[in-house]
Amino acid sequence: MSPSRIALAVAAISGLVMLAFLPFFVNAYYLSLAMSLLQFTVLATAWGMFSGPTRYVSLATAAFFGVGAYTVAVLGEVLAWPLVLGIAAAIGGLMAAVVGLSTLRLSGVHFVIFTFGLAELVRQLVVWYEVNKTRVLGRYVFVDITQNDIYWQLLVLAIAVFAIGWIIARSRLGFALRIIGEDETVAQHCGINVTIAKVALFTISATVMTLVGAIMSPRWTYIEPSIAFNATISFQVVIMALLGGAHRLWGPILGAVPLTLLFEFLSARFPSTSTLVMGVVFLLIVYALPSGVAGLWDRVAARPLWRLTKKAEA
Amino acid sequence: MTNAVLTGLMLGGMYALIAMGLTLQYGVARIMNLSYGEFLVAAAFASYWLFTGWALSPLLGLTLVIPLSFGVSYALYRVLLTPLVRRARTRDALEVESILATFGMMFIVQGIMLAMFGGAYYSYSFLAIPVQLLGESLALNRLMAFGLAVVIGLALYLALTRTRIGTSIRAVAVDPAAAQLVAINVAQTSALAFALGGALVATAGVLISMFLTFSASSGVVFTMKALIIVVMGGVGNLLGCLVAGLLLGLSEALVATYVDPGLTLAVNFALFLTVLLIKPAGLFGRAQR
Numbered sequence: 096m097s098p099s100r101i102a103l104a105v106a107a108i109s110g111l112v113m114l115a116f117l118p119f120f121v122n123a124y125y126l127s128l129a130m131s132l133l134q135f136t137v138l139a140t141a142w143g144m145f146s147g148p149t150r151y152v153s154l155a156t157a158a159f160f161g162v163g164a165y166t167v168a169v170l171g172e173v174l175a176w177p178l179v180l181g182i183a184a185a186i187g188g189l190m191a192a193v194v195g196l197s198t199l200r201l202s203g204v205h206f207v208i209f210t211f212g213l214a215e216l217v218r219q220l221v222v223w224y225e226v227n228k229t230r231v232l233g234r235y236v237f238v239d240i241t242q243n244d245i246y247w248q249l250l251v252l253a254i255a256v257f258a259i260g261w262i263i264a265r266s267r268l269g270f271a272l273r274i275i276g277e278d279e280t281v282a283q284h285c286g287i288n289v290t291i292a293k294v295a296l297f298t299i300s301a302t303v304m305t306l307v308g309a310i311m312s313p314r315w316t317y318i319e320p321s322i323a324f325n326a327t328i329s330f331q332v333v334i335m336a337l338l339g340g341a342h343r344l345w346g347p348i349l350g351a352v353p354l355t356l357l358f359e360f361l362s363a364r365f366p367s368t369s370t371l372v373m374g375v376v377f378l379l380i381v382y383a384l385p386s387g388v389a390g391l392w393d394r395v396a397a398r399p400l401w402r403l404t405k406k407a408e409a
Numbered sequence: 410m411t412n413a414v415l416t417g418l419m420l421g422g423m424y425a426l427i428a429m430g431l432t433l434q435y436g437v438a439r440i441m442n443l444s445y446g447e448f449l450v451a452a453a454f455a456s457y458w459l460f461t462g463w464a465l466s467p468l469l470g471l472t473l474v475i476p477l478s479f480g481v482s483y484a485l486y487r488v489l490l491t492p493l494v495r496r497a498r499t500r501d502a503l504e505v506e507s508i509l510a511t512f513g514m515m516f517i518v519q520g521i522m523l524a525m526f527g528g529a530y531y532s533y534s535f536l537a538i539p540v541q542l543l544g545e546s547l548a549l550n551r552l553m554a555f556g557l558a559v560v561i562g563l564a565l566y567l568a569l570t571r572t573r574i575g576t577s578i579r580a581v582a583v584d585p586a587a588a589q590l591v592a593i594n595v596a597q598t599s600a601l602a603f604a605l606g607g608a609l610v611a612t613a614g615v616l617i618s619m620f621l622t623f624s625a626s627s628g629v630v631f632t633m634k635a636l637i638i639v640v641m642g643g644v645g646n647l648l649g650c651l652v653a654g655l656l657l658g659l660s661e662a663l664v665a666t667y668v669d670p671g672l673t674l675a676v677n678f679a680l681f682l683t684v685l686l687i688k689p690a691g692l693f694g695r696a697q698r
Binding site for chain 2: 150152154197198201202203204205207208209211212215216219220222223226227326330333337367368369370371372373374375377378381382385
């Protein structure tokens, strides 16, 4: 390892230790902000993990998030917490596998259309079930989880997501996905099972999203379908990942942090115009920064002058 | 039973009309427009505003809304979407870019409507007179909207198959590269098709506002149904639009009557997947890609 790598590792570890002790030093407002930051960091990174290399646009984040939140609302009081999280992850993963197997074999359009409506579909099914079977819409979430617990769980999940992403990028699966992203026909001719690779990654990414929903669920004491399956989350996650740059593992975090802060600010100060502003921000990113901050960074780093000084250093 | 079938057919006719504009935008201009439903709702609000504020009949309102929406869509394509068309290297790349750009537009249009009208549901009463048809009583406004949808659909079909511009539009839909070789201005034709699609969805919006309640955030559902119909029928195919639209309307009405009205979306998706798993290019689509 080069000295700069070691320095980076030391900085990362000390940063994580500081983050781990954060709940002891900040007040409730900043803790809640930190939770939002972690939540969107994990969601956007998980989104980029699938959509970055494959270039399939998934608009289903809210569907998985909601499934996770609802699983906790239903089972949270009955079973032990780790078991509840495990079941949530299993349901989310299974749902992703079914959706992936039925749409990812077809062209990308079918996937987009299906994921576009998935949150709405699951919401309708949950409403239908609650109205017909339990006869009450909405549930109370009574579990023995403190705000600090939620924060730490999210932190662990964030570390796990980056670890998973790092491992995938260095595995055969990651290599296959990069080829698929470049040219799917070429990938097929190389003997890569394109469908399996795509479905596997989509399932991993969706399982993580489901877990975020499950962990965040105790933050609300009352939950109903329109809260859990709020399509705005899907939208925000796509913007964040795009602003940061979805083709790099660390890209989405560069978008998640500034945009979470912006959205928090907007929803507190200008609730009636926040949708409009989000749309404008989104268009600006699509037109001005098509490959995100990470892409910009890659371009800057690739400049001749920069390369020259690097060579001189070496 | 007759009632469910009649309702289903009329609903399906409206769906077909809604999807026709999108099949032009997506099939010809290659823009997968996720903000499509928002333009439908915007036209519905325009019609509401003209009717309640100026006592202008929605049918007269159409003569204002159609040219306006045509112009707005044309400008939108020229200003916002042409840069994407130029930037995209392949058709798939353009698809991804247009999804992202129109996704942003969806929130902008929705945001403007939310700021103007809030989140409440709107409706107005126009020609809500019961009419007897095959022993069933139906509202006149629905019947008239359906009639107009049929007329517009026929007119569009004739325009696309019998006129020179229509033929060039169809040529671009089939193969833009080859169309260029026979001296068709692809950029111009795409813009025209996109604007035509915008005018069609606005017409659908005005017609729907006569009998359906709508809110600033109800566009997404229309976008989804239109997308499903377009892809199910075969992209860029008007006949496919009609058949898929009727299929969707009928199945929705039957499920709503006999099973549960809360499951219509589930039916849509089930139908969508079934058709695509059997025929990935859609009911009337050519196998390609």
